[in-house]
Each structure stands twice: as structure tokens, then as C-alpha cells.
Amino acid sequence: MGDLKTTYLGLALDNPFMMGSCGLTKTVDGVQRAADAGAGAIVLKSLFEEEIRLDFAGTTDAFAGYPHPEAAAYLDADIAAHYGPEKYLRLVEDASKAVSVPVIASVNCVSAATWTTFAEQLEAAGAAAIELNIYQLPLDASLSAAAVEEVYLETVRAVRTRVKIPVAVKVVPEITNLVRFSLALQDAGANGLVLFNRFFHPDIDIQTEEMSGGLVLSRPDDYRQAMRWIGVLHGRSSGSLCASTGVHNGETAARMLLVGADAVQIVSAVYSQGRTVFRQMKSELRSWMDQKGYEHISDFHGKLSRFRLGDPEAYTRAQYIKAFVGAE
Numbered sequence: 407m408g409d410l411k412t413t414y415l416g417l418a419l420d421n422p423f424m425m426g427s428c429g430l431t432k433t434v435d436g437v438q439r440a441a442d443a444g445a446g447a448i449v450l451k452s453l454f455e456e457e458i459r460l461d462f463a464g465t466t467d468a469f470a471g472y473p474h475p476e477a478a479a480y481l482d483a484d485i486a487a488h489y490g491p492e493k494y495l496r497l498v499e500d501a502s503k504a505v506s507v508p509v510i511a512s513v514n515c516v517s518a519a520t521w522t523t524f525a526e527q528l529e530a531a532g533a534a535a536i537e538l539n540i541y542q543l544p545l546d547a548s549l550s551a552a553a554v555e556e557v558y559l560e561t562v563r564a565v566r567t568r569v570k571i572p573v574a575v576k577v578v579p580e581i582t583n584l585v586r587f588s589l590a591l592q593d594a595g596a597n598g599l600v601l602f603n604r605f606f607h608p609d610i611d612i613q614t615e616e617m618s619g620g621l622v623l624s625r626p627d628d629y630r631q632a633m634r635w636i637g638v639l640h641g642r643s644s645g646s647l648c649a650s651t652g653v654h655n656g657e658t659a660a661r662m663l664l665v666g667a668d669a670v671q672i673v674s675a676v677y678s679q680g681r682t683v684f685r686q687m688k689s690e691l692r693s694w695m696d697q698k699g700y701e702h703i704s705d706f707h708g709k710l711s712r713f714r715l716g717d718p719e720a721y722t723r724a725q726y727i728k729a730f731v732g733a734e
């Protein structure tokens with residue numbers, strides 16, 4: 407039977423199927439259930455930078471000059487009811503003690519502002535690693551792509567100086583040159599990348615002609631963008647690569663490992679099919695490995711990356727060509 411052990415961010419994982427950051431990992435009970443279901447590691451629900459800054463500054467300072475004091479009070483109450491750094495540190499500590507698999511803290515941040523000292527507290531609370539979920543929607547026409555990217559790099563540098571534990575960056579696909587950027591993130595101190603974050607995109611109800619909620623969960627065929635970019639990045643740097651988006655079965659996990667992912671994160675499949683997907687995916691991956699005669703993940707890890715294949719056209723092709731896809 408195939409051995410599923412892998413290494414991600416220098417952490418030894420029993421298997422590559424991680425529970426990704428989401429509402430199911432915001433309590434110790436949720437973490438425990440994911441571990442019991444067989445997850446190889448667990449990423450906690452993100453704590454938002456605003457919550458940390460609010461805690462450090464106090465409401466008065468955080469909202470100094472804010473035009474609507476009642477709105478500040480509302481935000482304060484809302485955020486305190488939601489999480490707060492103190493609660494989050496307790497979650498990190500209790501969850502890390504409750505399970506034997508690595509528990510990774512996650513911070514959703516938009517800058518390298520004062521919050522980064524909190525990274526030290528996450529480390530002290532027992533986080534095995536920190537995943538930085540850095541993103542701001544660049545709507546300001548005066549901001550260059552380089553300026554947007556610099557925010558990511560500054561944040562990683564600031565966190566790196568604070569902690570010794572591994573730091574992963576969860577990136578978005580909307581980066582002009584992801585290959586160059588991934589190397590810059592590594593120089594800034596990132597130990598690995600998670601590809602990709604999947605943000606909520608609004609939709610429109612054409613009857614009411616109003617903006618409405620869009621699809622929240624991914625679908626099983628949403629994996630290709632992450633797969634292509636992991637395949638492009640594998641072998642270009644020494645950092646870890648983790649797939650996130652569209653991993654709904656063991657076959658897709660095999661694809662991600664074949665192009666060079668060290669681990670995969672699962673969220674939508676757990677929401678739609680329940681936590682039993684961990685066992686199911688492990689069994690599917692093992693069956694495929696048995697069929698192929700692979701004993702260890704290292705036997706096929708990165709076998710189909712662009713680097714290993716020697717820059718095949720499959721990775722560079724972006725246009726539809728009849729011979730390849732049957733349509734033009």
C-alpha cells in the first residue's frame with residue numbers, strides 16, 4: 407500500500423491532504439474533527455489584520471478621526487464578538503495541544519503595519535507555521551503592479567524578522583509575473599506558497615438588476631489554474647508548494663503532486679461532501695499509486711512539472727488549438 411508521507415514547509419505530514427482555512431477550522435472542535443477525519447495538517451480560519459490592530463490600538467485610537475463614532479462602536483462590538491487576537495491565540499494553543507498533526511495559523515492581512523508583532527505571539531502559542539493570506543483589491547489607478555507586490559514583500563519581511571517557524575504565503579492568480587514574484591517572496595523569507603486563494607466574486611440578479619452573492623464553493627473542475635502554476639513554479643525555487651482550489655478527489659490530488667505540489671488543501675469538498683472526503687481521497691490516491699507501482703510520493707512528485715518536462719508546449723499554450731482541445 408502506497409506511503410502518503412510528505413514534507414510541507416519543512417513539516418513532516420502523514421499525508422498531503424490538509425484541511426484548508428475556513429469556518430470549519432475556527433474552533434478546537436472543528437480542528438479535532440478534521441484531524442480525526444484524517445487531515446495531514448490543518449490551517450485555522452484567518453484572523454483579520456484589522457482585529458489585531460484594533461486590539462493593539464484600542465477602539466479610540468484605531469478609529470481616531472472616524473466620522474461616525476456609532477459605526478466605530480458597531481465595528482468594535484462586531485469584531486470582538488467574532489474573534490479577537492486573545493481568542494485566536496487560545497485557539498492556536500488549545501488546537502495545537504489537542505491534535506497530533508501540525509496546526510497552522512492564518513492571518514488575513516493587507517499591510518505590514520503594526521500587526522506583525524502578533525506573529526511572535528502566534529509562534530509562542532504553538533503554531534507550527536503561519537499562512538499569510540495577503541490581499542487587497544487594487545482599485546487605485548495610481549498604484550503600479552510593483553507597488554502592490556511590494557506590500558506583499560514588506561509584509562513577509564516583517565513577519566520573517568519576528569518568527570522562526572515557517573511562513574507560507576497564500577497568493578492570488580492576479581499577479582503580473584508569478585514566477586518572478588514567487589522568487590521575490592522566497593527572498594523576502596517565505597518558505598512556501600499556497601496557490602491560490604479563491605475570493606468571493608459578486609454576481610448579478612438580472613431580474614432585480616442588483617448585485618447578488620456569487621458562488622462560494624469551488625467545483626471539481628476548478629483545479630487547472632492552480633495545477634498549471636504549480637507545474638510552472640516547481641523546480642524554480644526551493645520553497646514548498648501547496649495546491650488550494652478545486653481539489654475534490656484523490657485523482658486531482660495525484661495531478662497536483664505530479665506537477666510538484668508538496669501538499670493540497672481541501673475546503674469546498676469538505677463543505678459539500680463532509681469530512682469523510684479525507685479518507686476517500688487518501689484511498690483514491692493510494693489506489694492510483696498501487697496501479698502505477700508507486701510506493702512513495704517522491705516516486706512521482708514533480709514528474710510532470712514544466713522544469714522536469716523541459717518546457718513543454720502544454721505549459722505555455724494559452725490559446726485554443728484544435729489538435730489539442732478539439733475546438734478552435
Ligand SMILES: Cc1cc2nc3c(=O)[nH]c(=O)nc-3n(C[C@H](O)[C@H](O)[C@H](O)COP(=O)(O)O)c2cc1C
Pocket residue numbers: 426427428429451452453512514539576602603604622623624625650651652653671672673674675
Ligand atoms: C466558507 C469559506 C471560508 C473561507 N475562509 C477563509 C479564510 O478565513 N482564510 C483563507 O485564507 N481562506 C479562506 N477560504 C478559502 C479556502 O481556504 C480555499 O483557499 C478556497 O476555498 C479554495 O479551495 P477549495 O477549492 O478547496 O474550496 C474560505 C473558503 C470558504 C468556502
